[in-house]
Amino acid sequence: MNLRIRKVIIVDDEHLIRETLPSMIDWESLGYEVVGLFEDGEDAWHFMQANSPIDLVITDIQMDECTGLELLKRIRKANLPSRVIMISGYDDFQYLHEAMKLGIDNYLLKPVNKDELMGTLEQIQENLLLEYQKSREMNEGIMLMKNNILNQILMDNYSIRDVREKCEMLGIALDGGGFQIAVIDTIVRQKAVSLLAERHLGQFAIMNMVQEIFSQEEKVEVIGNQNGQIVVLFSGIQGQRLLSISSKMNEVCVLIHQFLKVYVIALVGKACSSWREISQSFSSAMELYDYRYFVDTFTVIDYTQKDEGTKKETLSKQLSLNLLHECLEKEEYERAEEFLHLIGKQLQEIGVRDLNVVRSVFIDITLVCLSKLRQFEFEIYEHDRAFPKSINALYEMETTELLFGKFKELVLFLVQMLQQLKVKRSTNIIEKIITFIDSHYMENMTIQILSQKFYLSAPYLGKRIKFELGQTFNDYLNQVRINKAKNLLLLSDKNTKEISEKVGYTEPNYFYSQFKKITGKSPTEFRKG
Template identity: 30%
Template sequence: MTYRVFIVDDEPFIIEGLYDIVDWAGYGLEIVGNAGNGKDALELLRHTPADLLITDISMPMMDGLQLIRSVRELKPELKVIVLSGFDEFAYLKEGMRLGIENYLLKPINLEELKSTLASTVNKLDAAVPERKPSPYDIRILTDNVLYRWLTRSIAAQEFEERARLLQLKLDAPYVLIAVVRADEPASHLLESSLVSTHAEEGLPAIIPFRDIDGDRVLIIPIEEKEEGKRHEVKLLSRIKALVPSALLSLGSPRRMSDEAHLSYEEAKRAQQYFILYPSDEMVDYEQLPAAQDKAEGQFALDWSAYSKWIVAKDKEALFAQIDDDFKRMQQIGGMTPDDVRQAVVEMLIRFKMELQQIKGLEEPELFRSWFEQAQSLEHITELADTVKQAADVVVESLVQDSKSPIVKTVLKHIHESYAKELSLKGLGSQFHVHPVYLGKLFQKEVKESFTDYINKYRIEQAKLLLRESQLKVQDIAREVGYWEAGYFYKQFKKYVGISPMEYRELL
């Protein structure tokens, strides 16, 4: 039997040396991975089956002793050999308390290392008859083997051996890969419903696993290519109705023997198209516009329309222009998720240039954040909101430039202190101006009343907290300056059209 070894050391030459100086196969061992610090090692060991850990003590991020303590919670039976450049009794004592096999000092004595490996293998051999793989071990190994199979990073012979060991039945002539992206309860419900339906109908068993991106992957064996897919699409449509929040994508039916990876690649690629089609029940790769459909037209940004609304300081019209362009992207044949992201980046660059011309500033932190969002957000409305944020900053910069100093000061105070009690009387006293005059000047320059502006601003901050935090609604109300929850609900409904809870459920 071959046992799996994982090596951790922050000195690359130590890791390389260990690969070379030991005949691992001769001891019935194979190295399955390595890491340069304890934190990375712990993350990798969550997904990498291992029987023996060889680790340094002194490392950045997480030291060896902390790594041993943490990994033992995952795999209590894991054997450990410690390497250290420190001959300190405290380290040795703690290592022994954690049940290590040996504490080897650097530079490593090769004979002592070989002796320790031999004795460790003997202990592993002795434990085999009484040790059964835990469900966790089996799940991790299954995920690892199937992911490597579908990414063509495992040798055919090794895959056959592991598939036989795990009793994976992959002998149907064709396969259809589905990818589910959802929270754990939703993805589990969809998977278990499809598995049980297959069993009830006497169809080949579904083989589920989780890939490196955290997506749930369903390997669906089918006997007939076209008819098999049609039947599975019907089943998936029926089951998908139970979990509307799940994002479900399909590859095309392929030969199980040598094309399964293509169906997986297609299902993953189709998953990206939820940016363009967020309301679709599922995205089927075979139904996506073909590359040649790009001839229907590329998205072309008409910046003259944007410039017109920027100069007019008409934020509402500018936002409508952004919405129209995003709708147009969804209607262009052959438009891909990458095309959408590229268009968003172009828009952001244009707004950045406008801001540079207006203020002589670029707001690098803001735009860096928006550029990152352009690459990471997965919903077209979220991408549109990111562009609107940039548009808002540009228009506000123009508006601010035309405002009187006292209104600029009041706006700055509102933005910094919106959670506090604010009134024209209080601000008038604070900034030495009559409250009636301040109210009229504010209305004239901001184009809305002082009270409306504060309420709108507070509601926008509340929407942000509803999206990005788990705070209760009444706590959010206080965070944005409403001490009476009932009044907050009333104002939120007035400006947003729905209640705070309804808004959160839509996210």
């Protein structure tokens, strides 16, 4: 909520008023601070111009030099958001009428009544809070619409007319030409970071900071996507600005670490000339995504500056890594294991001295494995929290032999995982899952628990269940539990609460609603027949 202290100035040509009003009430307890006392509107106006914003002006309506009405007119002409309370020594309808037309919060007669003043101040705070909430809701609505339309563009899933209409309405520039995407995410190889104990909280903090960094940039949009990444869209880029994107993203990474104490990676996609190619820029950035496993500090990786050095190419050919790569692409995982053994022998024969080149080549192969896992919608880090240690080991080995040993161990682990996923994809894993649900329905069960049990990603498993059964996991689980509950209602004397617990529900009300939804009757009605 917007609970900052409101700045107040008091303007009156009577010395007594200027002295008594500040001490009449506890301003701070009401959320205000008196920051200036003035005997005429002219001095008050100069102060307001130099110290904007002033939230509240309490002014006498009649003063010798620049009256309260004149001050009010200047405030409104300048479109300042200041609230105004008028005070006067007598009730003059003409002055009151003119002041109300210009917009004031109250008109108080002297001597000012303490309770009336406090009531007015409290009402102003309530009004300001309501305005803030409405403004925030409007901004959140705009951000949601921006997120939706830009994510459609990123996924290349849109109608041209819809994009043009919504982007024009939301002020998103599509006609300037020159677009480039940068994707920000946390790196895996970092030790405890308290701020990111919860990933969604970390994304929220990083998102706010990135939006603040680019808040003054007209041709930059910052959004989040469903995978928890922050996406920055640069438009109107060409020439020098095109070259500065990586530099700017490096500044962003540095600031995020400086203020949030977390390391992030920024992946810069290739530049494109039309908004219809933005999805290609995003895809090229995401090709670099698995590098987040291999860096251990804030890093920017630019698609146009990837290292394709001749040393790596030469070594890859010498070790026949292209054949290993081919096996992985064709999902010939048993052959891939055979090639791993050959690579070890070839490495000894070649006797490469540059350990960094060997490490870089091995990392490229590991990236291929991770990419294949992602095709199964499988996120290794979610299933093996120790995985970063395996990555760290690649950096810790100081001889070629030790490095290859760790590389072989890591890739064999990944290849075997790929083999399991391939088998599970080709066999009817759903039959096993149905059997498991039928015998464990009374236990705490979620799609995440099942995905861990059967070594599949939760999104992939959810899609498979929906495709095979024609209903979601939750709908199927509820169907099984309610069928078991129906039997217990007819064949036992247990009460409804006991039955709901026995079939796996922790909330009797939820059990009741699901029972009625599925059977059309309440548990009591069903038991009575």
